[in-house]
Amino acid sequence: MMDDKRRGTTPLFSRAVMSWIHVSRRMFLGSAAGVLAAFTLSARLRAAPQESASQASVVDDAAAAPVAQFGHAMPMTLHVNGRQYHFLAEPRVTLLDALRENLTLTGTKKGCDRGQCGACTVLVAGRRINSCLTLAVMHQDQHITSVEGLAQGEPLQPDLHPLQAAFIEHDAFQCGFCTPGQLCSAVGAIQEMRAGMPSAATENLQALTIKYSKAEISERMSGNLCRCGAYPNIVEAVHSVMVNPV
Amino acid sequence: MNSFSYFRPGDVNGALQQIRTPGAKFIGGGSNLLDLMKGGIERPVVLIDISHLPLSEISTAPGGGIRIGALARNSDVAAHPLVRRNYPLLAQALLAGASPQLRNMATVGGNLMQRTRCGYFYDTAFDACNKRLPGSGCSALAGRNRNHAIFGASEQCIAVNPSDMNVALVALDAVINVQGSHGGRSIAIADFHRLPGETPQQDTNLAPDEMIISVDLPPLPFDEYAYYLKVRDRASYAFALVSVAAALDLHLGHVTEVRIVMGGVAHKPWRAIAAEAALRGKVLSTAAVADAARLAVEGAQAYGQNDYKIELAQSAVERALLCAGDLS
Numbered sequence: 001m002m003d004d005k006r007r008g009t010t011p012l013f014s015r016a017v018m019s020w021i022h023v024s025r026r027m028f029l030g031s032a033a034g035v036l037a038a039f040t041l042s043a044r045l046r047a048a049p050q051e052s053a054s055q056a057s058v059v060d061d062a063a064a065a066p067v068a069q070f071g072h073a074m075p076m077t078l079h080v081n082g083r084q085y086h087f088l089a090e091p092r093v094t095l096l097d098a099l100r101e102n103l104t105l106t107g108t109k110k111g112c113d114r115g116q117c118g119a120c121t122v123l124v125a126g127r128r129i130n131s132c133l134t135l136a137v138m139h140q141d142q143h144i145t146s147v148e149g150l151a152q153g154e155p156l157q158p159d160l161h162p163l164q165a166a167f168i169e170h171d172a173f174q175c176g177f178c179t180p181g182q183l184c185s186a187v188g189a190i191q192e193m194r195a196g197m198p199s200a201a202t203e204n205l206q207a208l209t210i211k212y213s214k215a216e217i218s219e220r221m222s223g224n225l226c227r228c229g230a231y232p233n234i235v236e237a238v239h240s241v242m243v244n245p246v
Numbered sequence: 247m248n249s250f251s252y253f254r255p256g257d258v259n260g261a262l263q264q265i266r267t268p269g270a271k272f273i274g275g276g277s278n279l280l281d282l283m284k285g286g287i288e289r290p291v292v293l294i295d296i297s298h299l300p301l302s303e304i305s306t307a308p309g310g311g312i313r314i315g316a317l318a319r320n321s322d323v324a325a326h327p328l329v330r331r332n333y334p335l336l337a338q339a340l341l342a343g344a345s346p347q348l349r350n351m352a353t354v355g356g357n358l359m360q361r362t363r364c365g366y367f368y369d370t371a372f373d374a375c376n377k378r379l380p381g382s383g384c385s386a387l388a389g390r391n392r393n394h395a396i397f398g399a400s401e402q403c404i405a406v407n408p409s410d411m412n413v414a415l416v417a418l419d420a421v422i423n424v425q426g427s428h429g430g431r432s433i434a435i436a437d438f439h440r441l442p443g444e445t446p447q448q449d450t451n452l453a454p455d456e457m458i459i460s461v462d463l464p465p466l467p468f469d470e471y472a473y474y475l476k477v478r479d480r481a482s483y484a485f486a487l488v489s490v491a492a493a494l495d496l497h498l499g500h501v502t503e504v505r506i507v508m509g510g511v512a513h514k515p516w517r518a519i520a521a522e523a524a525l526r527g528k529v530l531s532t533a534a535v536a537d538a539a540r541l542a543v544e545g546a547q548a549y550g551q552n553d554y555k556i557e558l559a560q561s562a563v564e565r566a567l568l569c570a571g572d573l574s
Contacts, residue, residue: 068251068252069251070249070250070251070291071249074252090249091250091251091252091293092247092248092249092250092283094280113284114281114284114285115277115281115347115348118345118347121347127321127350128346128347128350129347129348129350129351130277130345130347130348130351132280133276133277133280133281133348133351134275134276134277134280134351135252135273135276135280135293135295137252137295138273138276138295138297185346185347188346188347188350189346192321192346195325196325197321197324197325198324198325198330198337198341199341199346200338200341200342200482202341205330205334205337205338206330206331218482219482220346222345222346222481222482222483223344223345223346223347223348223483224345
């Protein structure tokens with residue numbers, strides 16, 4: 001798995017990619033040579049004789065907009081927590097791996113990597129999703145919020161998101177590994193409840209407003225597993241934010 | 247995950263041209279396909295990203311029913327006012343499936359194409375799986391088959407369709423509208439999924455060069471008495487051991503129309519035709535429901551570890567009908 005993941009990001013460019021994180025204009029220009037090289041590489045690949053009929057038929061198709069060829073990295077841009085990140089990666093790189101490996105935003109956790117635990121939950125275009133089961137290349141035109149984007153203010157004097165404060169207040173974690181996913185999921189859950197979206201715990205499907213019950217919160221947070229078993233306190237924390245909006 | 251070429255066509259026609267490439271696959275929500283690719287079960291050479299195509303609308307259909315775009319997210323379908331009001335069975339089934347995060351990703355088209363969760367299909371360490379490697383045998387027949395089929399299986403495959411949505415779609419007479427490079431066609435949901443027979447590797451009757459565009463639901467009288475019951479190992483976020491979509495149209499206590507469809511019991515959603523026929527025209531009573539439930543499991547065949555499913559399915563049908571008819 002590790003080996004596979006390493007190959008997913010072209011090693012040649014990974015240092016240049018690292019330098020693009022915390023982008024400044026000067027740093028961006030300094031790294032532009034790498035980008036240029038990448039574009040040239042990709043252009044040459046496209047023009048090169050095709051190794052297989054399958055690639056040839058697709059490449060000839062004028063309707064095919066952005067293209068990434070088999071086994072090669074492509075330039076990508078992600079908008080995360082209000083910042084733009086440019087990097088090179090193969091299209092098979094998941095959003096989770098791009099966040100952690102290419103952007104070094106390691107707050108988002110890799111638990112099962114198969115959509116069964118919720119540790120990798122982030123918000124894409126305002127909705128919570130499992131970042132392990134989607135590709136970074138598919139989300140270049142969307143705003144992404146990871147756990148790093150929840151608090152406002154300066155790193156040393158953060159203005160915590162109400163849910164972060166509530167998790168501390170209610171002791172809603174033990175080891176903390178699932179917490180970033182729990183927090184992003186809770187942000188999504190609260191938005192969905194306020195928007196009147198039903199869940200399996202919603203007694204009246206026709207109701208336009210959702211009761212802020214603990215049964216609703218448990219069901220809506222069921223996509224996030226916690227091996228420490230902090231569930232009762234997580235539900236308390238989310239409930240406290242629901243009933244006392246800041 | 248294997249490497250692949252990635253394309254993002256600008257429209258359906260572009261997508262249909264590209265799908266003709268050998269080894270090409272569409273990716274919409276990705277929640278099943280990428281999982282399968284990580285496990286080495288699917289190894290597409292080309293991925294065609296259709297997630298941005300404008301196929302997510304949910305609207306009133308000309309004939310009075312609704313049309314759901316193939317790329318509508320499961321969560322959006324379940325929350326849509328038309329679905330909640332006229333097809334509560336579909337909303338319930340969708341909300342019983344997966345997790346909120348996955349429902350925010352998974353599309354209606356992808357859910358229709360969802361592959362089985364049979365452990366032998368999913369784990370490439372096992373050599374024998376006719377669905378994964380045609381002709382290699384079926385490990386589940388004499389293996390761990392607690393979650394497997396009791397209806398319509400073959401010696402080649404006893405896997406089940408894992409979808410909740412599909413069960414409700416069968417109860418609601420859904421029609422799948424597809425587009426191929428040579429034109430479009432509409433497929434009744436009952437003819438969309440296949441039984442394993444001799445070709446368990448083929449889950450559906452969708453041609454390799456076709457794409458699901460939308461799903462139509464006709465106007466139906468099941469807006470009031472409908473219930474989706476899902477029995478599983480934990481209260482949420484697990485696949486069904488057995489599920490039942492029950493829908494009734496009642497007039498003065500008489501059953502004028504009824505649907506009983508079971509999930510988790512066959513390679514496709516399993517409609518209990520005989521049980522429906524026994525209830526149609528009758529006064530809805532606990533006795534009539536119990537009779538129907540007995541008929542629903544007639545002909546069931548289990549494989550050892552899933553023997554319990556026959557009794558469970560009967561009880562689940564009974565309970566779902568009682569809940570749908572407000573007799574519980």
